[in-house]
Amino acid sequence: MRKKLFRFAENAKRENIIEPGKPLFEKIKDNWHQLYFKNERPITVELGCGDGEYSVGLAEVDRDRSYIGVDIKGDRLYQGSTYALENDLDNVAFLRTKIHELDKFFGEGEVDEFWLTFPDPRPRDRDVRRRLTNPRFLNVYQKLCKPNGWFKFKTDSTSLFDYTLEVLENEFHVDDLVYTKDLYNEEELLKDHHGIKTKYEGIWTAKGEKIKYLKFRFK
Template sequence: MGKNKLARFAENKILPNVIQPTREDALKGSPLKGTWRKEFFKNDNPIVLELGCGKGEYSVGLAKTFPKKNFIGIDIKGARFWFGAKEAVENGMNNVAFLRTQIELVDHFFAENEVDEIWITFPDPQIKYRRTKHRLTHPDFLERYKRFLKPGGIVHLKTDSEFLHGYTLGYLQGAGHEIISAHHDIYGAPEYDPGTEHLRDIKTYYEELFSAKGKTITYIKFRIH
């Protein structure tokens, strides 16, 4: 393991916006479950999660764009989201945090109706059939999200994978979930939802790479019923 990675792990332990429970602690139930607004953010603003937040640039970008919302980036790789956590602290941002855990444990950290929105940004599409259940828009994951999303809560999927985009659209339509909007090319589509400029303005590290290679970036906004 490189020295830089070790240094990031060490700094994560003292950054005030990083939460790093053990798997055992997560399974017992986080003490923040149901109390994020009161105990951590100290406000009553909406809570938005980014699942698989990578370097944290999307969580930070959203937090800058929407200062009246609370954002939590979630990823198991703390050495990556250190970048976002560090930037947030250096800029005095109190509306963004980072939680180091596996996505399949996410429902252990949030109570019923506690979360207003979920962003899923450039996840591994898990194309192989045997990996189907690992897709973050698989029915099992959607059921997890439903446990803590408030009624009418929104889920956003932003991906360069045409496969995952198509798979998710097909499942949502077949299962009777509500598709609010869907774009097959957010940079090329002539139609654009007012108030969603951040879809183009905020880019993850991977989005920059994919766009540079000419890959199409897709987007789905939906509700789970």
């Protein structure tokens, strides 16, 4: 608890974490270019970013894009925020909010690309609407993403991956869908990831679990 309280206190001082109580939290919608990044570079949003490993990894690889990691857990955002500050990554920010409130913080067409990495698979049938690839979430992402923007999804869960493919086939039609159930044996698709691995991805792959990946463009 002491560690969490320290992190929350530090987060409150940091400009690269936008959270309740800070002026930008109420003003940032439709204003990421103007009020935070101060440029017109394309914006990539990572949904449920956790410790921010993927967000900062992408930000290091491509300094010509802006990255925003979104998660509700402030003590985890502290990790990504710290790494960004220590490595002078001014092209990455973190937003503390729930995914189902995303449209309060981004305007229509404000996002160029979404990443969803290793979300909770929500395996119980009663939790199907809470899966982050459920049509109710996909409709929100589509609204906030520029036309033809990419959505990229990575998971170790076979059940969630199969569910997502079924949704894309039957309920939410998209363009340019490409997928694999064994990412590390797909050289072309592997290029999308720039060698970035989260801690848990490393654990799962070490155990022989195959990583699933898909990407598509919103119509």
